[in-house]
Amino acid sequence: MLTLDNIDQLLFGLYIFVLATFVGYQVISRVPPLLHTPLMSGTNAISGISLVGSMVAAGSNHRLSQILGVVAVACASINVIGGFMITDRMLKMFKKRGPGGAK
Amino acid sequence: MSLPTAVTSAAAHAVQTGAPFAEKLSNFTYLVASVLFILCLRGLSGPETARRGLFFGELGMFLAVVGTLLKVGVEFGWVVQTYTLITVGIVIGGIIGTAISLKLPMTKMPERIAFSHAFGGLATALVGVAEHSKGISNWENPLTHHVEQLSGFKMGALGFESFLGFLTFTGSIMAFGKLQGLISGAPVTFKGQNYVNIGLFIASILALGYCAFAPDLSTVPVFYAICATGLALGVMAVLPIGGADMPVVISLLNSYAGLAACATGFALNQNILIIAGALDGSSGLLLSLLMSKAMNRSFANVLFGAFGTDTQNAALTTTASKPFNEATVDEAAEVLKAAQSVIVVPGYGMAVSQAQHAVRDLANQLEKNGCEVRYAIHPVAGRMPGHMNVLLAEANVSYDRLFDLDDINDDFARTDVVLIVGANDVVNPAAKTDPKSPIYGMPVFNVELAKAVLVLKRSMNPGFSGVENELFFFPNTTMVLGDAKKTLSGMVSAVKDEGGGHGH
Numbered sequence: 001m002l003t004l005d006n007i008d009q010l011l012f013g014l015y016i017f018v019l020a021t022f023v024g025y026q027v028i029s030r031v032p033p034l035l036h037t038p039l040m041s042g043t044n045a046i047s048g049i050s051l052v053g054s055m056v057a058a059g060s061n062h063r064l065s066q067i068l069g070v071v072a073v074a075c076a077s078i079n080v081i082g083g084f085m086i087t088d089r090m091l092k093m094f095k096k097r098g099p100g101g102a103k
Numbered sequence: 104m105s106l107p108t109a110v111t112s113a114a115a116h117a118v119q120t121g122a123p124f125a126e127k128l129s130n131f132t133y134l135v136a137s138v139l140f141i142l143c144l145r146g147l148s149g150p151e152t153a154r155r156g157l158f159f160g161e162l163g164m165f166l167a168v169v170g171t172l173l174k175v176g177v178e179f180g181w182v183v184q185t186y187t188l189i190t191v192g193i194v195i196g197g198i199i200g201t202a203i204s205l206k207l208p209m210t211k212m213p214e215r216i217a218f219s220h221a222f223g224g225l226a227t228a229l230v231g232v233a234e235h236s237k238g239i240s241n242w243e244n245p246l247t248h249h250v251e252q253l254s255g256f257k258m259g260a261l262g263f264e265s266f267l268g269f270l271t272f273t274g275s276i277m278a279f280g281k282l283q284g285l286i287s288g289a290p291v292t293f294k295g296q297n298y299v300n301i302g303l304f305i306a307s308i309l310a311l312g313y314c315a316f317a318p319d320l321s322t323v324p325v326f327y328a329i330c331a332t333g334l335a336l337g338v339m340a341v342l343p344i345g346g347a348d349m350p351v352v353i354s355l356l357n358s359y360a361g362l363a364a365c366a367t368g369f370a371l372n373q374n375i376l377i378i379a380g381a382l383d384g385s386s387g388l389l390l391s392l393l394m395s396k397a398m399n400r401s402f403a404n405v406l407f408g409a410f411g412t413d414t415q416n417a418a419l420t421t422t423a424s425k426p427f428n429e430a431t432v433d434e435a436a437e438v439l440k441a442a443q444s445v446i447v448v449p450g451y452g453m454a455v456s457q458a459q460h461a462v463r464d465l466a467n468q469l470e471k472n473g474c475e476v477r478y479a480i481h482p483v484a485g486r487m488p489g490h491m492n493v494l495l496a497e498a499n500v501s502y503d504r505l506f507d508l509d510d511i512n513d514d515f516a517r518t519d520v521v522l523i524v525g526a527n528d529v530v531n532p533a534a535k536t537d538p539k540s541p542i543y544g545m546p547v548f549n550v551e552l553a554k555a556v557l558v559l560k561r562s563m564n565p566g567f568s569g570v571e572n573e574l575f576f577f578p579n580t581t582m583v584l585g586d587a588k589k590t591l592s593g594m595v596s597a598v599k600d601e602g603g604g605h606g607h
Contacts, residue, residue, distance in 0.1 A: 006256035013369045013377055020378040022140055024385030030148040033482055033507050033521075036390060037212060038157075039147050040357055043386040044219050046160055047360050048141050048204030049379035050227045052171045053367040057233040057260065058188040059175035064235035064238060070192040072233070075226040078203070079219050080465025084161050086204035090493055091157060094150040097501040 039088045045083025051076035105606030125173045132170030133375040139163030140379050144386070152593035167375055176286050185257055207356045209497040213353060213486040214282045215479055220356045224337075227363040228268025228330070233259045234370060235326055238319050247339035257370050259315030262326055264366035266307055266333040270516045271359040273337030281341070282486055285538065298338055300339055307332045344405070347451075347528065349486045351394045351405045358376060358387025390488050397482035397508075399534075399544035419495050427563070428581045432590055434596030437584045439465075442519035442555075444475045446511065448548055449491045450484050452525015452587055453562065459498040462524060466500070468598045477504055479511045481529035508546055516552040523558045524588050556580040 031039045054076045057067030139159045139483025146156010172186070179185045207215050236262075258460055280286035305327050314322040314329070344352050368376030396401055432440075439445065447466065450499030453459055466476040478500065486489045492505055515521060523530055533540040534547040550556050563575070563584070574580055583590050 006254055009372060010256055010369070011472060013372075014375075016374050016377045018379050020381035021385045022138075022544060024126040024144065024382040025389060027141060027144045027148070028382075028386045028389050031144070033393075033489060034492045034502055034505060035147050035150065035153060037216075037371045037493045038153060038489070039144075039386060040210070040354070040390065040488060042143065042147060042157060042160060042272070043217075043361070043383045044216060044223065044357065045164070046143065046379050047139045047223050047357075047364050047383035048164070048226075049140075049167060049376055050223060050230060050364045050367055051164075052376055053169055053230040053234075053240070053364075053371055054192070054226055054371060055168070055171045055175055055189050056178070056371065057230050057237075058192055059179050059185045060233075060237060062177055062233075064240075066188055068233040068236075070188040072226040072229040073192025073374055074196040074199070074302040075191055075222040075229070077193045078200040078222050079226075080200070081165055082200025082204040083219060084157065084164070085201060086207065087266070088154065088157055089204060090209070090212075090496070091150070092494070093496040093499075094153070094502050095499070096503050096549045097403065 034094070035091075036085050038094075041083055041087045042092065045080055045087060048076045048080035048083060049079055106142055126177045129173035129177070132166040132173075133373070136163040136167040136170065137168070137375050137378045139166070140382055143199040144382060152181035161279070167379075170375075180222040180525055208457075209493055210457050210459075213349065213490060214279055216487055217275050217279040217282055217356070220353070220360050221272050221279065222365060223360040224268045224271025224275060224356075224453050226268070227360070227367050228265045228272060228333070229417075230367055231268060232330065235261045235265070239323060240605070243538070252317055255315045255318045258318040258322070258326075259311055260366050260370035262311045262329050264363055264370055265326075265330050266311070267359055267363040267366060268339040269330055269333030270340070271356055271363055273334050274341045274352075274359070274506055275337075275356050277338055277341035278349065278356060281346055282349060286342075290345040290362030293406075296339070296343055300336060303332055303336055303339075307336075336497050338478075343580040346400075347483075349407050350488055350490075351391050351398075351402075353487045354387050354394055356387070358384050358391060361385070361387055367436055385531050394483055394488060397453070397546065398542070399546065425576045428578075430557075430581045430583055432583060432585075433572055433589075433597050434594035435581065436594045438555055438557060438581070439469060439474075439520055439522070439594060440472065440598050442469070442474055444518045445477075445520045445522055446467055446515065446550075447476065448484075448517050448521060448523045448526045448530055448550060448555070449478065449480070450524065450526025450529060451486060451490075454494060455525065455559075456486055456492065457561075458585040458588040458591055459500075459523060461588050461595065462502050463495070463498040464595045465591050465598065468595055472598070477511065477514075479508070480505050481548065484526060484529055508548065512549055515549045518553040519555065521548075521550045521553040523555045523556065523560075524560065524591070525561075527560075530569060530592045531570065532573055532574055532577075533570070533572070540570060550574065551577055551579070554579065558582050559590050560584055561586065 053074035054069055057065045058073045060066060140163045143156045143160030146152045196562060268500055281288050290384050310325050310329050315323055341352060361380045364380030365377050365384060368380055395405055440584055447462060467475050478495060480491045496502060528542055530550045531542060532551050534542045534545040537543060558575060558580060560582060575582060
């Protein structure tokens with residue numbers, strides 16, 4: 001059953017969720033359209049934080065959790081490692097040159 | 104690479120100082136990581152600070168991983184066994200991730216983003232199923248029956264996480280398929296589709312509530328039914344959405360992936376997951392709102408709209424009969440050579456024919472002749488937010504030459520030539536003049552106010568959205584039909600040859 005303890009946990013989580021969403025919204029609304037693709041690929045790398053949950057599952061002592069966990073760790077790592085690398089590759093390309101600058 | 108050392112040093116550390124300290128340290132690294140994630144996003148507010156910001160994000164993720172290695176050790180023992188599978192997973196994922204990000208051409212960015220949302224969704228969904236089955240096995244086993252109860256709260260959070268994760272997984276695969284051309288980009292609809300989707304969604308939420316309020320073994324099939332519904336809904340929700348609406352869909356899937364990570368945080372009682380997930384979720388939400396606004400359409404309309412299906416046939420018949428100006432590459436190059444100011448309006452067509460380098464070559468040539476070249480970037484040009492900016496940056500176009508809709512729209516009237524490279528809806532004057540047009544009200548570039556408009560287009564067929572574009576039949580518009588890249592290369596040599604004679 002849902003107990004009072006659970007509800008406290010839920011409320012505490014919601015506090016964090018709401019505040020983080022506000023911070024996120026404020027910070028991200030300052031990102032110019034120029035960088036919207038790097039933003040998307042960067043936040044995608046950050047959402048690879050599900051790596052944390054995946055590692056807990058893969059490191060557990062329960063067989064099915066381990067199997068699902070290792071697949072999840074691999075998926076999340078693709079996003080984290082690949083995501084940060086490709087975002088950096090993209091950001092490196094954004095350069096400013098003087099007027100009429102040659103290539 | 105540094106992972107095995109991190110593992111062993113963390114383990115050795117904890118053996119010396121005891122598990123409680125390791126757990127506190129782990130929570131502390133999570134706190135620092137959360138702050139670093141916010142700083143990462145703040146860095147992205149400008150191209151000068153973006154790379155430093157990204158470094159903060161990488162550092163945050165590294166700390167989060169170290170913190171989790173500590174946590175796992177506390178919970179499951181400081182033995183090699185605990186870390187074997189984690190290491191295997193990270194190495195496999197790292198190799199795949201590295202290979203993709205090094206090899207991938209920039210034109211494939213929308214596909215890669217869609218694909219990574221699929222991975223993110225799958226990871227959270229699998230964690231949900233894993234945690235659920237672990238909790239269930241504790242129920243079934245009389246020895247652990249009272250050890251770790253799967254509370255209703257956790258059950259609900261896990262169900263929501265898995266539902267959203269699976270939905271994101273299949274939805275992103277569908278989006279990937281549409282972008283890659285594996286599945287028809289056109290909206291696929293059947294009667295009552297929206298009612299079925301909404302009905303399934305509500306049923307899943309109700310089923311989740313049932314699992315949360317009465318978590319016992321009888322809810323196990325319900326949990327798996329919710330997972331299956333998530334998988335099905337992902338497919339059915341993206342199928343009816345057309346290719347031109349992909350920027351909104353990709354942003355929305357980004358948001359879902361974030362929310363799924365949030366739900367994991369609720370289930371595992373880990374604030375870092377809630378914070379990082381919320382940052383991702385709000386970013387996706389904000390982008391989808393911006394994209395919807397840039398198309399003057401409501402969220403609901405994008406999700407349930409099946410854009411352009413009614414007008415497609417009508418548009419095809421009317422365009423065939425009207426007269427339009429057509430020019431050869433050399434004739435068009437003459438027009439460009441005489442221009443003092445040019446604005447390039449790129450669209451998805453530029454990405455398709457990979458013409459960004461040719462665009463840059465032409466712009467360099469024109470600038471050598473003393474012409475001012477700027478680029479007008481519409482928020483929904485291409486298949487994801489910022490798509491055109493990335494392609495032009497790849498082609499070495501200085502980012503201070505790229506202008507947003509609001510910043511450049513008043514300048515078209517003072518411009519000699521507008522060069523449209525594979526853009527369609529974003530330059531369609533019907534959005535301003537024809538209330539019957541499906542894109543009426545969408546903010547578009549005032550390209551028709553320029554002295555001359557050159558449109559590079561594959562053929563006279565209407566674009567992806569199937570909406571007729573009157574601009575192509577205006578007296579000051581000239582069509583240059585054919586592959587954009589070839590046309591542009593032709594123009595470069597034409598401008599170069601004759602530019603030398605008359606130039607400065």
